[in-house]
Amino acid sequence: MEFDLTGPHADDAYRILSSLVTPRPIAWITTLNEDGSINAAPFSHFNVVGDDPPMVMFCPSNRDDGTPKDTALNCRRNGEFVVNFVDESLCPMMVRSSAPLPYGESEITREGLATVASNSVAVPRIALAPAALECQVHDILEMGNNRLIIGLVQRVHVSDALIDPLTKRIHYHPIGRMASPDWYCRTTDQFSMPRPR
Numbered sequence: 001m002e003f004d005l006t007g008p009h010a011d012d013a014y015r016i017l018s019s020l021v022t023p024r025p026i027a028w029i030t031t032l033n034e035d036g037s038i039n040a041a042p043f044s045h046f047n048v049v050g051d052d053p054p055m056v057m058f059c060p061s062n063r064d065d066g067t068p069k070d071t072a073l074n075c076r077r078n079g080e081f082v083v084n085f086v087d088e089s090l091c092p093m094m095v096r097s098s099a100p101l102p103y104g105e106s107e108i109t110r111e112g113l114a115t116v117a118s119n120s121v122a123v124p125r126i127a128l129a130p131a132a133l134e135c136q137v138h139d140i141l142e143m144g145n146n147r148l149i150i151g152l153v154q155r156v157h158v159s160d161a162l163i164d165p166l167t168k169r170i171h172y173h174p175i176g177r178m179a180s181p182d183w184y185c186r187t188t189d190q191f192s193m194p195r196p197r
């Protein structure tokens, strides 16, 4: 089958692309609300896109009524966010935190999640996350209903048990996002294939 996303199949773009471009990493993003409470929401339109400077991107779409999601609002106002990584044990809490709450109502408080102060940004990270990135917003590009947020990674936190201090290789099993809305995958079945040198 062929789909013309510039014309007749434009309304299918999300269903087709989110089933096809998988598995996607999940960024459980914390930001600060205007009253100082902590907002948390997952985003799978997310990836690392460079290391010099170290850059990540994620992309909140607007809500159906055209208004920005709380995460996008907070990134624009404060210019900071933290990417918290998610393993299977955190998956239920991460999914519950995607429920639309009124602005200022904290998913962190609702889930009873402990947080830890960050070092380079005011936004705390989630204590149970196996790893986290403290980020400063570099730019926000608005394209249609998307707000592409580019962040510069300031600090990386990794649970000591997961990292080989010599090679810096991190051994962990994040979950990945598969077809929307409810599918995920495990990353427990990994293999190595050396590159030609």
Ligand SMILES: Cc1cc2nc3c(=O)[nH]c(=O)nc-3n(C[C@H](O)[C@H](O)[C@H](O)COP(=O)(O)O)c2cc1C
Pocket: 026, 039, 040, 041, 042, 043, 044, 045, 046, 059, 060, 061, 062, 069, 070, 071, 072, 094, 095, 097, 098, 099, 100, 101, 177
């Ligand atoms: C695993 C997962 C991945 C998601 N990825 C995205 C995404 O990339 N972009 C987006 O706009 N919404 C995404 N969502 C939905 C948001 O998390 C949801 O709209 C949330 O309420 C936004 O919260 P906020 O208003 O506090 O920012 C995702 C939800 C889940 C469960």
